[in-house]
Amino acid sequence: MNSASWNERYAATDLVWSADANRWVVEVARELEPGRALDLAAGEGRNAIWLVEQGWEAKAVDFSQVAIERAASLAAARLGERLSAFTATVGDATEPQGSGFDLVLFSYLHLPEDEWRQALAAGIDSCTQGGRLLIIGHARRNLTEGVGGPQNPAILYDPEEVTALLDGLPVEVERAELGRREVQTDDGTRVALDTVVVARRL
Template structure:
């Protein structure tokens, strides 16, 4: 086998080794947006980032795991859907001002003080008209849903997120609890998530 063929086979194997389906709430929200420059912070295995790239976005994916970033690089190359994948901690990453039209936080579960720090870093990175989209497990899931973190300190609510983003000067357009069906070995369950969308309006 040639080196090139071996490289392609390695990429193909890696591309099927992890979750490749983008989050349903990310898909629904971003289909309404005009493609531009996107930041996926805490990108994990890259399903959302690569889906965005396939929709015409210029995507930067950030995750602290070198394994996850390697997988994103491999799969994006295999699919010819380029993603600028960066190893960095979400708490330390500070993008340039006015550099993104979309900032996505998808299931970036952090204590509230750390979440506020992250939001404080990313909001200045939004261009005018840009959107912050936050999708995550809601605190209500502890009592009324299935799965997700069991540590209440790692969970927040749509209302608290809305307040944080408003305090940072954004215009909150959506903040609600949504239901997500999850399959397991014993059947289907319902998880309670939140979706929050906020826009940087012109001053």
């Protein structure tokens, strides 16, 4: 989907995604000392806003103008005196978005392999030495073993595929696994499979 399509999707409803932070973001970030975070393809900003609430400074980037406007509005409603620690800007996750970030987050960003490589390289460049990249996505194995997410295998990735893309880049993989989430569907409770990868910038 291009930015115009996402603008239409965000404009069509009050909130496309949950207002709560992603469970893997919460799990990983709670083990880290708060610093500066970059949330790429941030959507309506749920993860970046939660990070600010935990003491981080956070920059939310998305290529949808509507999503970024909504993120700014949600942040204004939730952050109070911490609002100055939050910024939201329109941008492309495959391009550099600054430097000096202690945590760079990719949450359900699904791109063709060449663009995904560009995004990972740009994210690594934005990360401080010793900082973390957190990569979360719908696993390809959802197509046969799970539920939810895009149905195009060309933009899905299992943990070992992410680590292969990171091979040779200046990072050390600390965690690479399938995360399991129970979700409610028309057929009852099912399990969605998420790729969860944490890498430390060398």
